[in-house]
Amino acid sequence: MDFRTEAKKFFTDAYYVAIEEASPEVSLKMNLRVKGDKIQLGSEWLSLHDIGKIWVIGFGKASAAMAEVTENILGDLIHDGVVVTKYEHAVPLKKIKIFEAAHPVPDENGVRATRQIIELLEKTGGKDLVIALISGGGSALLVHPRAGISLKDKQDITNLLLRKGVPIEKMNVVRKHLSAVKGGRLARLALPARVVSFIISDVIGDKPASIASGATTPDPSDFAGAEEILKDYKIWPELSPALRQWFLNQRKNPAAETPKPGDPLFSKVKNIIVANNQKALLAVKELAHRNGWEPLVLSSSVQGEAGEIARFYGAIAREIRLSGQPLPPPACIIAGGETTVTVTGDGKGGRNTEMVLAVLKDLAGLGDAAFFSVGTDGTDGPTDAAGAFGFSDSLNRAASLGLQWKGFLKNNDSYSFFKKIDDLFSPGASGTNVIDIQVLLIR
Numbered sequence: 001m002d003f004r005t006e007a008k009k010f011f012t013d014a015y016y017v018a019i020e021e022a023s024p025e026v027s028l029k030m031n032l033r034v035k036g037d038k039i040q041l042g043s044e045w046l047s048l049h050d051i052g053k054i055w056v057i058g059f060g061k062a063s064a065a066m067a068e069v070t071e072n073i074l075g076d077l078i079h080d081g082v083v084v085t086k087y088e089h090a091v092p093l094k095k096i097k098i099f100e101a102a103h104p105v106p107d108e109n110g111v112r113a114t115r116q117i118i119e120l121l122e123k124t125g126g127k128d129l130v131i132a133l134i135s136g137g138g139s140a141l142l143v144h145p146r147a148g149i150s151l152k153d154k155q156d157i158t159n160l161l162l163r164k165g166v167p168i169e170k171m172n173v174v175r176k177h178l179s180a181v182k183g184g185r186l187a188r189l190a191l192p193a194r195v196v197s198f199i200i201s202d203v204i205g206d207k208p209a210s211i212a213s214g215a216t217t218p219d220p221s222d223f224a225g226a227e228e229i230l231k232d233y234k235i236w237p238e239l240s241p242a243l244r245q246w247f248l249n250q251r252k253n254p255a256a257e258t259p260k261p262g263d264p265l266f267s268k269v270k271n272i273i274v275a276n277n278q279k280a281l282l283a284v285k286e287l288a289h290r291n292g293w294e295p296l297v298l299s300s301s302v303q304g305e306a307g308e309i310a311r312f313y314g315a316i317a318r319e320i321r322l323s324g325q326p327l328p329p330p331a332c333i334i335a336g337g338e339t340t341v342t343v344t345g346d347g348k349g350g351r352n353t354e355m356v357l358a359v360l361k362d363l364a365g366l367g368d369a370a371f372f373s374v375g376t377d378g379t380d381g382p383t384d385a386a387g388a389f390g391f392s393d394s395l396n397r398a399a400s401l402g403l404q405w406k407g408f409l410k411n412n413d414s415y416s417f418f419k420k421i422d423d424l425f426s427p428g429a430s431g432t433n434v435i436d437i438q439v440l441l442i443r
Contacts, residue, residue, distance in 0.1 A: 007370035018280035022434040024066040027275035041196045042272040052127035056081030059142040060135030065431030067096045084113035084141045103140040110143035124193035136202025136433035138212025144181045164233040165342035172213040173221040182213035183258030195269045201276040202433045204301045208271040219258035223251040277336040277434045293332035302337030306355040314362025320442045333440040347413020350381025356388040357414040363392045368443030377433035385426045388418040
């Protein structure tokens with residue numbers, strides 16, 4: 001088997017072992033079980049006799065797959081349920097109603113689905129249990145603007161946040177303060193019921209307050225911080241005068257703030273992380289061992305501009321070939337996290353394909369060397385690809401087709417570049433989301 005074929009096979013296998021480890025089928029079943037008259041909720045077992053009705057809500061790219069597993073576990077114990085997921089991520093469900101909506105920019109279907117979730121929560125009682133199935137993408141899919149904010153306002157601000165390359169944690173600080181359901185407010189709507197949230201983490205550090213904008217967790221951020229983020233990234237001047245005034249008015253009103261740590265409403269709320277990027281990386285490491293590679297997991301906290309992170313991976317590739325450090329060939333460097341792209345062009349692509357395109361100049365001339373960056377949700381930006389494969393000969397192959405890689409990179413058109421050289425990776429929706437994975441191979 002030639003190196004190109006071997007590397008593509010390994011990268012593909014790595015993707016699938018990672019998403020299997022992070023799948024609801026694996027992760028949720030370890031935290032939600034029924035035995036006799038007992039139900040397991042994370043580390044806690046409760047008597048079903050002490051619980052009234054069981055309601056299920058969910059939002060995120062993995063919420064449909066999580067709901068399917070929940071139905072299989074709980075069956076007729078579920079009284080009713082509503083989940084919202086990204087378009088083309090729905091699965092057939094029996095007890096739980098499923099809606100599809102837009103991501104990453106919210107749309108009217110997200111608003112309608114969120115109204116259904118709110119109406120469900122209004123029916124809950126003090127002995128009831130609300131199971132919330134939360135995953136990445138929930139910030140866009142759970143949509144209920146605060147008074148004075150329109151859906152158009154949220155769409156415009158989301159587009160600005162994305163275009164400016166604002167990191168997800170900071171982006172979600174802004175989103176929380178535009179929303180009537182994020183930043184712990186959904187937990188307030190569920191009162192007086194008990195809430196247990198099962199969370200698949202798509203943020204670095206696995207902070208529940210940042211995942212899907214922390215709908216069932218206390219919010220340590222505030223309006224002043226949200227305003228500061230908008231100013232730091234030069235978004236504030238692009239907002240309408242009315243929207244800027246709305247922010248200033250809210251900042252002066254303590255009652256407008258999100259519920260904070262220590263608020264007694266969270267005494268009946270439990271948030272449980274069931275899957276994350278680190279678990280996925282360790283599954284790739286084990287695969288590498290079995291395939292004869294020397295693996296090293298660098299970090300599950302990679303963040304920054306995709307192009308700058310690509311230079312870092314390129315430097316590692318050159319160092320391995322030059323000195324055998326940080327480990328000698330056959331080397332497999334594994335990492336994960338979430339990068340950003342400051343968009344200046346009008347091309348098509350996402351942060352993963354952009355990173356692979358940016359690393360190609362450093363791979364050139366290194367012999368058997370390959371790089372892979374992929375989104376574990378099966379998508380990368382507004383495209384049908386999840387990532388791309390890069391090789392030491394990719395630029396030569398592109399040049400033979402008359403393609404100039406610098407122009408594609410400058411125009412943020414990485415998707416088109418890799419489509420033309422047949423190195424896109426397009427597996428379809430995965431049913432989970434633990435952000436991104438990068439793998440570097442040096443033979």
